[in-house]
Amino acid sequence: TPSYMAQYTDDPGEPGSGQPIDTGDSAYLEVIVSGTAAPETLDEDDLRNTDDAEMLEHGTQITDLETEATGTVVSFAPWEATSNYIIGLDEQRPYAVTLLEDPVRIIIDIQLDDEE
Template identity: 30%
Template sequence: MGRAGHRTALMVAACAALLLAGCTGAQGTNGPELTNTSPVPVSPGSEADPTSSPSSGESDEDGDDEAGDDAPEPSASATETESGPAFPADTKPDTAEPTGEGETFLSVTDVRVAAHDGYDRVVFDLDGTGSGKPGWRVEYVDQATDDGSGDAVRVDGDAILRVSLSGTAIPTDSGVEEFSGDRIEPADTESIDEIVYRYWFEGYTTAFIGVDDAERPFRVFLLEDPMRVVVDVRH
């Protein structure tokens, strides 16, 4: 073999050795390990899914599903808990003017009474048409008499509180049935002995409250939704 042939043989042998060494390094225990970098499939809604949100009924990290636990309890009826203005230091008349004259027609649909801590409460429920509000004149009188006829009305009690609600109407105008009661004799009140309802007459609805012992301070105020006139008599 000539010099050129010998050199060619050496080059072929060297290349073969290099190829053999490369294969041994890739597959042998001393070569670098291969890592699978393909992403792992994620099912929607799993903890690894960054777009998932808590399903209905499950709590999230902010505790939004517990908002109902922190919500305030429904309040009692305003007719039972509303404090109203302060009681006056005297027994002078209490008055208020009605609104919506000629457009609002209201009738008393119920009269309720209950004892409270420090006072007894009478509630006159009203309903009808129009957006106006009723007025009133509440005052102590020497004798209870009917409007128009002037006939005396018997009222049990040592003092008589006359309640005259203005801005009221007959049922044919208000569209609601008027309270059909007459005498209300509460069993658990301290200041009030009796309530006598006298119906509607020429734009006014009158009732008498019989007060025990003597004239006591009272307060009158309006509640809305639904419409009510409240009379509290202090113990």
């Protein structure tokens, strides 16, 4: 079962190197998930059960999101069972993180304005 930590940061950086990340967004939510597996540690049965999911390349920027608040998500490849994500937002907004099971996954809800 993974564990997680989420917090806003003024200085988002690449895990390990600390290289600054600037996607042009106004606020950055850093999410760190511990207990994740690197692709090389998965056996053939694990890979067959991923429903053809693909591992994102280190530093992949996802911008085709269907939301008003989130501009960019930057995903970093797992390292020592830890995955890191930077979520770029238009402003700091209330958020909630939930751990669900079967299948295990982490859900991040970001509150939009009341009228949206």
